[in-house]
Amino acid sequence: MGRRRIFVVAGPRSAAAGAGVFEAWRAAQLSVHVCDWVDREPDIALFARVLAAAREFRPDAVVGFGGGSPLDVAKLVGALLHSAQRVEDAFGIGRLQGRGIDVVCIATTAGTGSEVSPNAILLDEREKLKKGVVSPFLVPAVAILDPQLTIAVPPSVTAATGLDALVHCMEAYANKFAHPAVDVYALEGIRRIAANIEPAVKDGNDLAARANLMLGALYGGLCLGPVNTAAVHALSYPLGGEFHVAHGVANSLLMPHVFQFNLPAAPQRYAEIATALGVTDAASELATAEAGVRRLAELSAACGIPARLRDVGVAESDLPRLAREAMKVTRLLKNNPREVTVEAAEEIYRRAF
Amino acid sequence: MGRRRIFVVAGPRSAAAGAGVFEAWRAAQLSVHVCDWVDREPDIALFARVLAAAREFRPDAVVGFGGGSPLDVAKLVGALLHSAQRVEDAFGIGRLQGRGIDVVCIATTAGTGSEVSPNAILLDEREKLKKGVVSPFLVPAVAILDPQLTIAVPPSVTAATGLDALVHCMEAYANKFAHPAVDVYALEGIRRIAANIEPAVKDGNDLAARANLMLGALYGGLCLGPVNTAAVHALSYPLGGEFHVAHGVANSLLMPHVFQFNLPAAPQRYAEIATALGVTDAASELATAEAGVRRLAELSAACGIPARLRDVGVAESDLPRLAREAMKVTRLLKNNPREVTVEAAEEIYRRAF
Numbered sequence: 001m002g003r004r005r006i007f008v009v010a011g012p013r014s015a016a017a018g019a020g021v022f023e024a025w026r027a028a029q030l031s032v033h034v035c036d037w038v039d040r041e042p043d044i045a046l047f048a049r050v051l052a053a054a055r056e057f058r059p060d061a062v063v064g065f066g067g068g069s070p071l072d073v074a075k076l077v078g079a080l081l082h083s084a085q086r087v088e089d090a091f092g093i094g095r096l097q098g099r100g101i102d103v104v105c106i107a108t109t110a111g112t113g114s115e116v117s118p119n120a121i122l123l124d125e126r127e128k129l130k131k132g133v134v135s136p137f138l139v140p141a142v143a144i145l146d147p148q149l150t151i152a153v154p155p156s157v158t159a160a161t162g163l164d165a166l167v168h169c170m171e172a173y174a175n176k177f178a179h180p181a182v183d184v185y186a187l188e189g190i191r192r193i194a195a196n197i198e199p200a201v202k203d204g205n206d207l208a209a210r211a212n213l214m215l216g217a218l219y220g221g222l223c224l225g226p227v228n229t230a231a232v233h234a235l236s237y238p239l240g241g242e243f244h245v246a247h248g249v250a251n252s253l254l255m256p257h258v259f260q261f262n263l264p265a266a267p268q269r270y271a272e273i274a275t276a277l278g279v280t281d282a283a284s285e286l287a288t289a290e291a292g293v294r295r296l297a298e299l300s301a302a303c304g305i306p307a308r309l310r311d312v313g314v315a316e317s318d319l320p321r322l323a324r325e326a327m328k329v330t331r332l333l334k335n336n337p338r339e340v341t342v343e344a345a346e347e348i349y350r351r352a353f
Numbered sequence: 354m355g356r357r358r359i360f361v362v363a364g365p366r367s368a369a370a371g372a373g374v375f376e377a378w379r380a381a382q383l384s385v386h387v388c389d390w391v392d393r394e395p396d397i398a399l400f401a402r403v404l405a406a407a408r409e410f411r412p413d414a415v416v417g418f419g420g421g422s423p424l425d426v427a428k429l430v431g432a433l434l435h436s437a438q439r440v441e442d443a444f445g446i447g448r449l450q451g452r453g454i455d456v457v458c459i460a461t462t463a464g465t466g467s468e469v470s471p472n473a474i475l476l477d478e479r480e481k482l483k484k485g486v487v488s489p490f491l492v493p494a495v496a497i498l499d500p501q502l503t504i505a506v507p508p509s510v511t512a513a514t515g516l517d518a519l520v521h522c523m524e525a526y527a528n529k530f531a532h533p534a535v536d537v538y539a540l541e542g543i544r545r546i547a548a549n550i551e552p553a554v555k556d557g558n559d560l561a562a563r564a565n566l567m568l569g570a571l572y573g574g575l576c577l578g579p580v581n582t583a584a585v586h587a588l589s590y591p592l593g594g595e596f597h598v599a600h601g602v603a604n605s606l607l608m609p610h611v612f613q614f615n616l617p618a619a620p621q622r623y624a625e626i627a628t629a630l631g632v633t634d635a636a637s638e639l640a641t642a643e644a645g646v647r648r649l650a651e652l653s654a655a656c657g658i659p660a661r662l663r664d665v666g667v668a669e670s671d672l673p674r675l676a677r678e679a680m681k682v683t684r685l686l687k688n689n690p691r692e693v694t695v696e697a698a699e700e701i702y703r704r705a706f
Contacts, residue, residue, distance in 0.1 A: 180568055181575065184537045215533055222534065 001102070001141075007059035008034045009050060009074035014066030014108050017152065021065075021106075033057045038070040041130075041240060041247065043123040047087060051077050064105045064140070067161065068112030068247070071105045072120035075138045078103035087122065087133070093331055096135035105140040108149045110200075110214040111161025111248060113168055113221020115143035119228070123241055129325060130237040139225070145218055147211040155201045158213075159303035160248030162197040165217035166190060166299075167251045171230040172223030174262060174269040175335050182227045189219030190276035194299065201303045230336040232258045235345060238325035245312045252305045253312070256297045257351045263289050265338035309353045319349040354455070354494075360412035361387045362403060362427035367419030367461050370505065374418075374459075386410045391423040394483075394593060394600065396476040400440060404430050417458045417493070420514065421465030421600070424458045425473035428491045431456035440475065440486070446684055449488035458493040461502040463553075463567040464514025464601060466521055466574020468496035472581070476594055482678060483590040492578070498571055500564040508554045511566075512656035513601030515550040518570035519543060519652075520604045524583040525576030527615060527622040528688050535580045542572030543629035547652065554656050583689035585611045588698060591678035598665045605658040606665070609650045610704045616642050618691035662706045672702045 006025060010018060015036035025032050035053050037046065054062065054077045062081070064074025076087060081100035090096045105115035114120070118138045124131050150158075169189035172182055193216035199209035223229075235258060236250035245253075263270050263286065271285040274292025277299075282288040297307070306312050314322070323346035327333070333340055340348075359378060363371060368389035375385050388406050390399065407415065407430045415434070417427025429440060434453035443449045458468035467473070471491045477484050506514075522542035525535055546569035552562035576582075588611060589603035598606075616623050616639065624638040627645025630652075635641040650660070659665050667675070676699035680686070686693055693701075 180571065181538075184541045184572070185534075188537045218533065219537070 001061065003030075003061035003102075005031045005057065005059045006033070006061050006063055007054045007057050007077070008032060008063045008065055009038060009070045009077060010034060010036045010065040011038045011067070011070055012036045014070060017108060017149065018065045018106070033059070038066065038073050041069050041121075041123060041244075042073050043125040044087060045125060047073055047076060047122055051080060054081055059101065061101060062103045064103060064114075065108065067107070067109040068114045068121075071107065071112060071114035072122070074105065075103050075114070075120045075140060076122075076133065079135070079137050090133045090135070091124075091131040093134045096133060096137045099137040102141035104142040104144065106144045106146075106149070107214070107217075109153055109157065109161045110147075110150050110210065110217040111165045111220075113165060113217055113224050115140060115145065116218060116221040117224035119224050127241075129241040129328060132331065134228070134331070143218075145214050147207055147214045150210050150214060151204060151207070153204065155204065156304060158204065159197065159201045159305055160246050160252065162193055162200065162213050162217070162248075163252040163255075163300060163303065163305060164248035165213075165220035166193045166197070167232050167255055168220035168223050168229060169193070169216075170255070170259070170273050171232055171335070172227040173273055174259075174266045174337050175227050175230055176337055177227050177335055178269070179227055182223050185219040185222045187272065187276045189216045189223065190273060192216030192219070194277045197299065198302050228335055229332055231262070231333060231340050234329035234332040234336070234340070235322075235326045235348060237329055238322045239309075239312070239314070241325070242322075243313050249305055249312065252300045253307065253309065254348070254352055256293050256300075257348045259293050259296070260290075260351075261340075261344065261348055262336065262338045263293070269337070309349065314353070316353060319346055319353060322349050354414065356383075356414035356455075358384045358410065358412045359386070359414050359416055360407045360410050360430070361385060361416045361418055362391060362423045362430060363387060363389045363418040364391045364420070364423055365389045367423060370461060370502065371418045371459070386412070391419065391426050394422050394474075394476060394597075395426050396478040397440060398478060400426055400429060400475055404433060407434055412454065414454060415456045417456060417467075418461065420460070420462035421467045421474075424460065424465060424467035425475070427458065428456050428467070428473045428493060429475075429486065432488070432490050443486045443488070444477075444484040446487045449486055449490045452490040455494035457495040457497065459497045459499075459502070460567070460570075462506055462510065462514045463500075463503050463563065463570040464518045464573075466518060466570055466577050468493060468498065469571060469574040470577035472577050480594075481591075482594045482681060485684065487581070487684070496571075498567050500560055500567045503563050503567060504557060504560070506557065508557065509657060511557065512550065512554045512658055513599050513605065515546055515553065515566050515570070515601075516605040516608075516653060516656065516658060517601035518566075518573035519546045519550070520585050520608055521573035521576050521582060522546070522569070523608070523612070523626050524585055524688070525580040526626055527612075527619045527690050528580050528583055529690055530580050530688055531622070532580055535576050538572040538575045540625065540629045542569045542576065543626060545569030545572070547630045550652065551655055581688055582685055584615070584686060584693050587682035587685040587689070587693070588675075588679045588701060590682050591675045592662075592665070592667070594678070595675075596666050602658055602665065605653045605656075606660065606662065607701070607705055609646050609653075610701045612646050612649070613643075613704075614693075614697065614701055615689065615691045616646070622690070662702065667706070669706060672699055672706060675699075675702050
């Protein structure tokens with residue numbers, strides 16, 4: 001691409017894993033600055049520090065190297081590098097004013113889909129709520145997916161990120177704004193992830209399973225732009241914001257309960273999801289769909305994901321507050337096939353408790 | 354979209370079919386100019402006349418209403434309306450300099466895919482060769498697909514346009530530059546078209562078959578941008594350019610012979626295509642793939658498409674010249690899974706003769 005000054009956004013572990021790549025770039029006479037500060041799901045303050053470092057380095061391209069967190073930060077750095085807009089004013093859909101320079105995303109987990117999506121998520125640490133920036137200006141110029149880079153991902157992260165990608169696909173397929181151009185990505189992502197997540201969790205060196213999982217996650221990422229997720233993600237954000245439950249764990253834990261709630265509103269769509277999950281058709285659409293929900297709970301358990309909110313530090317007395325917080329994520333709740341009231345949200349949390 | 358002056362590009366029949374729509378727009382206080390001159394596959398002179406009429410009308414939006422020909426012309430009008438670039442200088446990939454105003458495409462056939470593709474085809478009448486403009490600036494702002502608009506399409510056109518869409522999918526799937534983001538569209542398009550084209554040809558009022566065919570053609574259109582077609586289209590253009598064989602007929606007639614030639618280069622891909630066509634797996638990939646090619650010939654015959662070049666006005670002595678002409682379509686030949694020499698092209702025409 002003819003660029004000379006590369007600002008890399010990574011985490012400490014992904015930066016170490018990428019050392020050989022960065023050395024090769026330096027050997028090709030590129031100036032490479034590796035910023036490896038994204039060691040957790042990023043908040044506004046961490047993003048501001050990375051953006052300041054990037055402005056000081058004056059790159060002509062930004063590379064995100066890692067899981068969803070560094071990729072999201074890299075995308076926002078690329079967009080805001082030369083902008084006077086504050087990130088706080090970009091939260092929401094279509095509010096980003098432009099893009100500064102191109103971003104290349106190199107994924108090292110199979111899950112986020114951030115490498116192809118127009119989304120970036122930051123924690124608003126004051127409000128203890130995760131917030132999203134959604135804009136075509138965030139779509140990376142190039143996405144590179146090499147399953148070799150995911151071989152070292154530990155089983156618990158493989159499980160959580162893989163199930164997160166599965167949720168991307170399922171929430172896009174059973175979605176008020178589902179669209180034929182996205183439906184095929186959603187179903188193919190579900191098929192590949194459902195068939196390969198257990199093998200990849202049990203044997204991290206299974207490169208075929210890793211490749212299928214990564215491709216499934218890519219399809220999940222392609223669902224994130226034009227259709228996007230729904231109530232599972234909306235209800236999971238307060239768990240990340242306040243209790244720092246990993247994004248994929250929060251989604252996996254909530255998905256059977258949200259889908260059970262949603263079933264009556266879209267039985268055919270959930271039956272088709274169940275078939276893609278590998279469930280044999282039952283007597284009725286609704287029965288097939290319900291078997292799909294049971295299959296999801298089994299899949300989470302087989303992958304070692306905690307099954308209950310009480311297992312991740314949430315107390316029963318927290319549930320009403322979580323429900324009120326979730327109601328703020330209107331940009332995703334509007335997509336859900338069944339309307340979620342604050343009472344319904346609390347009931348879903350209670351069933352997951 | 355807030356636009357007030359609408360320049361409609363149509364054919365005489367599609368303009369008649371759309372009369373009620375245009376009246377409704379006028380009733381909503383829009384200024385509507387219907388240019389119904391696209392009564393054949395368009396050449397450069399016809400395009401120039403339509404562009405001049407559009408410039409005189411000074412629209413703020415262009416609507417393409419019809420099959421592939423009016424849609425292609427509408428897209429080029431939208432791109433060149435305010436441009437000094439000549440269309441002759443835009444032929445090829447990525448040569449268009451910009452876009453003037455937004456284009457809305459309303460498809461009345463299920464085949465072209467032009468409503469979502471970055472391509473437009475014109476006949477260069479001097480060289481007697483069809484030439485393509487390929488550019489992201491040609492992607493319409495809005496595509497509207499309503500299967501009701503295809504009910505009146507006669508069986509022969511349903512057959513030719515539907516098989517053309519099938520070829521879009523197959524040439525994108527067995528393609529040197531095949532890509533996972535397009536593969537799923539290609540296979541889903543093949544499934545829907547193969548399962549619905551005969552019912553739609555035999556009973557034009559079968560709205561479910563019409564809808565599936567239209568959706569399949571949309572998936573075919575989504576294959577046309579980033580991956581695009583290959584040798585079937587390259588070899589079919591001289592048939593359109595010199596003998597005015599309808600685009601879909603030329604493609605259907607050539608496809609079994611081109612694919613038979615290609616098989617050894619991509620047996621797995623052609624076997625997967627065969628499966629999507631509804632062929633049961635045979636003993637080997639190659640056997641399955643060959644059964645797929647036979648199925649294609651049967652499908653063409655069942656849809657009443659001429660099977661041989663001699664049936665569409667070509668003489669045996671024309672074949673060497675056709676082969677030389679086809680070699681000029683390098684932008685598509687480069688995509689073909691097996692290299693096509695001028696000798697190979699002549700042999701393919703000979704088998705189709």
